[in-house]
Amino acid sequence: MNTQLNDGDLVVDIYPLSGYYFGSKPAAAASKDETVADRTMRLRSNYDARGMRISVLAVMLVELFKQPHVLLLQSENCIYNLPGGRLRPGESDVDGLKRKLLRKLTADDDNNQTNWEVSECIGSWWKSDFETLPYPYAPNAPKECTKLYLVKLPLNRDFIVPKNFKLLAVPLCQLHENRKTYGSIIAGIPQLLSRFSINMVSTST
Secondary structure (H helix, E strand, C coil): CCEECCCCCEEEEECEHHHEEEEEECCCCCCCCCCHHHHHHHHHHHHHHHCCEEEEEEECEEEECCEEEEEEEEECCCCEECCEEECCCCCCHHHHHHHHHHHHHCCCCCCCCCCCEEEEEEEEEEECCCCCCCECCCCCCCCEEEEEEEEECCCCEEEEEECCEEEEEEEHHHHCCCHHHHHHHHHCHHHHHHHEEEEECCCCC
């Protein structure tokens, strides 16, 4: 769990990358090819039917070379994303994020055996329209909200991802303001984590 310090800071324990196993499972279904106009029309139709789209994403930290790293999914087209996805209607943030992590990062026969410790929401990003870039504040009548949750990892874990994705550990310093490569949301993670004290736990005996 996160530990409260006297000065109000939060301590997050992270563990060496060497304690985690990375395997693969059959490739996930490829996204349908669509033009920007088609995607906008689809999002608009979904908004009219269900209201604002809400997505939840996991920020998971590991230690490598004495530096904190974030786990990112990289697709075959070299697009980087945080693990997670869109909520179902009426689904809570925590339940939805756990469902997405089980589907994307565990074996297909896991049967909910893997427990994901979802901690606090560390930031939210909003879209005022279907084509706009996300912003870290809520506009009037937002069309989409993306929430970032800190997910605490145990000392050891197996990550099983679809073959058409890679799960990479990327150093925080590489993400900082690197919007061109990672997009606004991922590039903003270092700043969101600035209120935390990251404790890199040594597992050597």
